[in-house]
Structure formats: C-alpha cells, structure tokens
Amino acid sequence: MNQYILALDQGTTSSRAILFDRDGNIVSLAQKEFKQYYPQSGWVEHDATEIWSSQLSVATEAVARAGLKASSIAAIGITNQRETTVVWNKNTGHPICPAIVWQDRRTAAYCDTLKENGHSETIRKKTGLLIDAYFSASKINWILNNVEGAREQAENGQLAFGTIDSWLIWNLTGGEKHLTDVSNASRTMLYNINTLEWDDELLSLFGIPKSMLPQVRSSSEVYGETAANILAAKIPIAGIAGDQQAALFGQLCTKTGMVKNTYGTGCFMLMNIGDKPVLSENNLVTTIAWQLGEQVSYALEGSIFIGGAIVQWLRDGLGIIRNSADVEPLARSVSDTDGVYLVPAFAGLGAPHWDPYARGTIVGLTRGSTAAHIARAALEGIAFQTVDILRAMEADAGASIKELRVDGGATANNLLLQLQADILQARVVRPQITETTAIGAAYLAGLAVGLWQSVDDIQNQWQINQTFTPDTTYDATSAIARWHRAVETAKTFK
Numbered sequence: 001m002n003q004y005i006l007a008l009d010q011g012t013t014s015s016r017a018i019l020f021d022r023d024g025n026i027v028s029l030a031q032k033e034f035k036q037y038y039p040q041s042g043w044v045e046h047d048a049t050e051i052w053s054s055q056l057s058v059a060t061e062a063v064a065r066a067g068l069k070a071s072s073i074a075a076i077g078i079t080n081q082r083e084t085t086v087v088w089n090k091n092t093g094h095p096i097c098p099a100i101v102w103q104d105r106r107t108a109a110y111c112d113t114l115k116e117n118g119h120s121e122t123i124r125k126k127t128g129l130l131i132d133a134y135f136s137a138s139k140i141n142w143i144l145n146n147v148e149g150a151r152e153q154a155e156n157g158q159l160a161f162g163t164i165d166s167w168l169i170w171n172l173t174g175g176e177k178h179l180t181d182v183s184n185a186s187r188t189m190l191y192n193i194n195t196l197e198w199d200d201e202l203l204s205l206f207g208i209p210k211s212m213l214p215q216v217r218s219s220s221e222v223y224g225e226t227a228a229n230i231l232a233a234k235i236p237i238a239g240i241a242g243d244q245q246a247a248l249f250g251q252l253c254t255k256t257g258m259v260k261n262t263y264g265t266g267c268f269m270l271m272n273i274g275d276k277p278v279l280s281e282n283n284l285v286t287t288i289a290w291q292l293g294e295q296v297s298y299a300l301e302g303s304i305f306i307g308g309a310i311v312q313w314l315r316d317g318l319g320i321i322r323n324s325a326d327v328e329p330l331a332r333s334v335s336d337t338d339g340v341y342l343v344p345a346f347a348g349l350g351a352p353h354w355d356p357y358a359r360g361t362i363v364g365l366t367r368g369s370t371a372a373h374i375a376r377a378a379l380e381g382i383a384f385q386t387v388d389i390l391r392a393m394e395a396d397a398g399a400s401i402k403e404l405r406v407d408g409g410a411t412a413n414n415l416l417l418q419l420q421a422d423i424l425q426a427r428v429v430r431p432q433i434t435e436t437t438a439i440g441a442a443y444l445a446g447l448a449v450g451l452w453q454s455v456d457d458i459q460n461q462w463q464i465n466q467t468f469t470p471d472t473t474y475d476a477t478s479a480i481a482r483w484h485r486a487v488e489t490a491k492t493f494k
C-alpha cells in the first residue's frame, strides 16, 4: 500500500508542500515565497496564477527531493489561507482580476453600510461571523461591481468563485472539479453553518449569483484525482481544510475545550466547541472546524490580522533586522521594553476589536528607546493581542484556559513563547512538529484513503517539544492595562 501523503499548504506569504509518512514524520519539504501586492492603502492582492504555479512547483520539488515516484503517494491533502477571493472564467480558466487577500480592507465602507442597515444579527446567526471586510462575500461583491463585464459574465454563468482551496483543486484536476469543504465555506459569509447550505438570502444581499459557487463537501473524502499531466501520476485528492482549522486538527485538538494558537502572518486561536454552532457573546466568530463523515465539529475563533508579519515589517519596513530569526537576540538584548508598546494594527484590528480603521501605533518612546526596545515591544504586541482573544474565549466557554498549544513560523522564537506564557499566566506548549497545518491536512487525506483508520490511530503522533511555564512574579495585570491604553490610541488615531 502507498504509505505517503502529500500536504499542499498554501499560506499568505508562501506555498509549501510537505510529504509525510504513516508515522507523521516529515520526509521532505519544499517552500516558495510569492509576491505581495499593495496597490493602494489598505489593499492587499495576490496573483492567483503565481499561487498556482508556486504550489505546483513546490509539490513537484518535494516529491523529487524525497526520491519517490508520484505513484507511491496515497493521497493529497490541501490546506490554505482562507477568505482570499479568486474569481475566474470557467471557459478559459483564467482569473479575471487579482485575488483579493483576506487582509484587504477595500470593502470596509460597504461593510459599515451593511451594519448600519441592520444586517449584523441575521448574518451572525446564519454564518457565525461578524460583518467585516475580512470575509469573502464583500470581496466578491466588489469584484462584480468593479471589474469590467464581471457582473454580466457572472449572471450568464461564466464565472467561478473560489477560496484558494477551490482554485488549487480546479487547476489540479485540469478544470474538472469546482468544489470546497465546509471549513472554507464557513469563511465566506455566504454559508449557513446551521443548515450546511449556501444561503439564498445572503447571496441576494451581496448580489452574488449561485452559479459562481463551488459545491461544498466534507473535509475528508476522495474528491477526485489530479490530472495526468500534473504530477506524473493520478493521485487522489482526499482532504481539504482552511489552514487554521487544519492546524486545530493537526494539533489533535479533537476534543471539546481544546485550544491552539497559530503564529504565522496573523495569529489565529481556535477552540474546539463540539458539534453545536454556539455563538460568541464576546466578539469572536463561530466557524466550522471540519466535517468527518456526517459529523460536523465547530470552533470558536479569534483572528489577529498581524502576528509574525510585524517581524517582517521590522525586517523590510524598518530594516532593524536582517532575518526574521534576528528579532530574538535583538529583543533579548534588553530586559524589558522600558515602557514602549507596539500595537500592530497595520490592517486594522481583528477580534475582539473589529476596527478596520485602527492604525499601527508605537507609544511610550523616550530618548533612550532603541531598536531593541521596539523589537521586544513588537513580540509583546503579538502576545498581548493573544491575551485579549484568550480572555474572550474563556468568557464564552465559562472556563479558564490553563494550556495553549502553539504552532506556526513565529513559534521558532523562544522569547515570544516565554513572553506569551508570562502575559497569559498559562502554560504554552510547542509540539515537536510545528507544521501542524500541513499535518492536519495530511491526516484528513490519510483518513479518507484508509492510511489511518481513525483519529485514535494518530493520537500518539502529537509529542511535546517544549513547555513554557509562566513566571508568576510577572505583573501581567498592570502590563495588560497599559496595553489596553495603547490599543485605545491605535483605535482613536485615524
């Protein structure tokens, strides 16, 4: 039997492909960064064609590096940056415009109008989401209203919409399949998470023809095969999940109440809430975690728009570090921030503030402030944003969270994780495999093709790498109070 699973992890800043064996070991990995476009203030775009070509090239490279034949791969699992919106022509297969990325704020004013017109409660009840430019619906609406000829073509059934998973599957299957899974569908603001259907009332509110939408499937089943000319073998595509839900699965947070936080471009904390779509009372969103067979699992989510991206800004914007990893020794070179606070609201603020107009802010500077203080304040800014989410989640769950499983590129940073433990006053646990997004997609695909029989089969694969325990002498309460004053500045300085 074929023993390997190929996970395609299409992230905001890079495309990755990872081959896993049956024991969950990484056999090979290939990664390629691609270009980010910022054509106007608050706009973020990707070239969907570059996303596809980079994803295909890393998939080919990962297979070659492992020295394997494509035919020895049992299945492909796909996981992706969510909400990012691609619209393409079904006949040519070409995108009709750049992909609008989840961080893009161009539809903030339109979202304000939806709120003013009293749509918040209906949308929340149907989709679990709060109205924000983050989700796909307003982005599709923008494309149909602003790209020449788009609305007419959409009404004639010529256009397809997809989140990145759909776009990759369309290309992997040579244009044969137009589908998505429930976890990605639940991020569009068009999918009813109670009835598990595209919602006609919301489609009409956003002016989106149903013919554009992909078919929605479970997160673990055989959806189709790769076209023969793609990877030199027809490989079943058998798992799909949005990257944050895949990470929750990869961290094996499969029981109600388990929580993980992923520190990538943004930070995303998800709590498994079981089989009921309980709504948040504290400005978090309710989302579909995954569907296995007929069983749907839900999650509460707190989304932070700028996490590790602040480190990229220190590198590319301020130029105070050369590589991302340099931030740790620089921040360690001082024992504290000397009262400097950095609120990374570069793309507005997500949960629990939901302020699309907030601006990135540094407060507390003195003549003695140095690059090291700013670097340390940037890391603390990531950790403080997380504490706001965790407290909201605790309030919703009615229980305190004592342990946080963490993953993502920025968890290579030990100082960040120690600061996180201190600020949260909770244990922070990093597993041995921090590529949890990719392994989550691999698990979903492997379960579908029988490489593993059940979740019990993979439970032992999650192993601790390091636990960060809080320094109980750290005065988290005062620090958090000062952080909130800095957040108020970020929200009011418009």
Ligand SMILES: Nc1ncnc2c1ncn2[C@@H]1O[C@H](COP(=O)(O)OP(=O)(O)O)[C@@H](O)[C@H]1O
Residues within 6 Å of the ligand: 011, 012, 013, 014, 263, 264, 265, 266, 307, 308, 309, 310, 311, 312, 324, 325, 326, 327, 328, 408, 409, 410, 411, 412, 413, 416
């Ligand atoms: N040592 C580090 N300390 C802090 N942040 C880091 C470090 N190494 C990488 N990062 C950040 O992690 C992010 C990349 O993580 P990754 O999980 O690959 O993100 P994504 O999936 O969003 O593309 C980048 O924003 C980068 O700045």
Ligand SMILES: O=P(O)(O)OC[C@H](O)CO
Residues within 6 Å of the ligand: 010, 011, 012, 013, 080, 081, 082, 083, 102, 242, 243, 244, 264, 265, 266, 303
């Ligand atoms: O690409 P990442 O890892 O930053 O994840 C992006 C999220 O899916 C956006 O919702």
